[in-house]
Amino acid sequence: MTGHERVAEAIRFAADRAAAGASIDEVLTSMRASGFSVGQCAIALARSGLCEQSETKAAVLRSPAWSDIAEAHEAFARQIEEALSHHE
Numbered sequence: 001m002t003g004h005e006r007v008a009e010a011i012r013f014a015a016d017r018a019a020a021g022a023s024i025d026e027v028l029t030s031m032r033a034s035g036f037s038v039g040q041c042a043i044a045l046a047r048s049g050l051c052e053q054s055e056t057k058a059a060v061l062r063s064p065a066w067s068d069i070a071e072a073h074e075a076f077a078r079q080i081e082e083a084l085s086h087h088e
Contacts, residue, residue: 007043010036014044024050028065038066038073 001009010031017027027050031041042060046053061070 006036007040010040010044011047014041014050015048018048018050024059025063025065028060028063032065038069041066 013031013034013036014027017030018024022030024045027045028041031044036044038060042056045051045059046056051059060066061073
């Protein structure tokens with residue numbers, strides 16, 4: 001399966017779960033358990049209309065499904081921002 005096919009599958013998966021009445025947190029928990037990546041989850045939330053694209057990062061990282069990586073992700077993002085600001 002190509003990356004594009006996997007993303008399309010993630011979008012369908014999220015939309016199907018939401019249509020069945022699952023909350024965003026339940027959708028994300030199911031997606032992670034099914035092997036979707038954090039990036040695929042974020043894309044699926046935005047493209048399925050479950051949340052605005054500008055809110056996807058926060059929705060995913062606040063979710064219990066991905067809470068174990070939230071701190072590391074934020075630290076990594078800060079390091080990149082700091083490194084880029086020193087090289088402007």
